[in-house]
Amino acid sequence: MPLHLSKAILFLHSKPKPPILMANLSSKSNLTALTPPPKARLRGVVFDMDGTLTVPAIDFPAMYRAVLGDDEYVRIKAESPSGIDILHQIENWSPDKQRKAYETISDFERQGLDRLQIMPGAAELCSFLDSKSIRRGLITRNVSAAVDLFHERFGITFSPALSREFRPCKPDPAPLLHICAAWDVQPNEVMMVGDSLKDDVSCGKRAGAYACLLDEEGRYDSPKYANVDHKPDFKVSSLTEVHTVLETCFHLAP
Numbered sequence: 152m153p154l155h156l157s158k159a160i161l162f163l164h165s166k167p168k169p170p171i172l173m174a175n176l177s178s179k180s181n182l183t184a185l186t187p188p189p190k191a192r193l194r195g196v197v198f199d200m201d202g203t204l205t206v207p208a209i210d211f212p213a214m215y216r217a218v219l220g221d222d223e224y225v226r227i228k229a230e231s232p233s234g235i236d237i238l239h240q241i242e243n244w245s246p247d248k249q250r251k252a253y254e255t256i257s258d259f260e261r262q263g264l265d266r267l268q269i270m271p272g273a274a275e276l277c278s279f280l281d282s283k284s285i286r287r288g289l290i291t292r293n294v295s296a297a298v299d300l301f302h303e304r305f306g307i308t309f310s311p312a313l314s315r316e317f318r319p320c321k322p323d324p325a326p327l328l329h330i331c332a333a334w335d336v337q338p339n340e341v342m343m344v345g346d347s348l349k350d351d352v353s354c355g356k357r358a359g360a361y362a363c364l365l366d367e368e369g370r371y372d373s374p375k376y377a378n379v380d381h382k383p384d385f386k387v388s389s390l391t392e393v394h395t396v397l398e399t400c401f402h403l404a405p
């Protein structure tokens with residue numbers, strides 16, 4: 152299991168900032184791990200899209216404020232330390248109010264598509280996964296048209312690629328379990344990679360998979376995230392560091 156690897160191994164591979172192994176770096180495990188246990192086998196990686204495979208281009212706080220109104224936004228934000236689930240917030244609204252909310256969300260998403268850029272390191276990471284015959288999937292709360300545009304524009308295809316037309320959306324584990332079933336692999340042979348603690352890490356951990364949080368700016372270092380229900384197994388600041396996690400912590404041979 153990767154959780155028993157010593158901190159030293161990860162730091163030896165560090166490029167300027169090493170990925171952080173989030174769990175099980177207790178002194179007890181370090182003292183007793185004289186012979187490293189076998190690495191877990193990894194057979195698939197599932198990615199979030201916005202902010203993970205693509206450079207963040209959607210102003211989510213502005214979107215939430217526009218949908219909820221200032222007062223509701225402030226109130227719900229205070230109650231939701233790991234982030235706002237906007238699709239959940241609007242699911243019981245009246246049809247008319249919900250339609251307007253989706254129009255607002257779509258406007259923000261369209262503006263994001265205009266600025267779509269692939270995340271540095273994404274193409275290289277996908278090539279590496281291909282070289283190891285490790286499957287690549289995608290789960291996004293964005294619409295299928297955005298996934299289609301991503302596939303067309305960057306020429307990298309993920310399969311299955313589940314958008315918000317697949318319900319329930321993450322953070323529910325259903326989309327990840329669906330992908331595991333389609334691949335005929337166990338969830339503990341898969342890693343979910345994403346930039347959202349509340350959506351990607353929760354989805355991954357609830358499904359029984361490994362979870363890797365992409366935190367480019369270190370925003371999840373804040374104490375307000377210390378007591379969230381689901382914590383990532385790994386925390387990285389770039390997709391290049393995901394590559395390091397894969398090589399260091401998992402058995403990758405087909």
Ligand SMILES: [Mg+2]
Nearest residue numbers: 199201202346
């Ligand atoms: Mg994201």
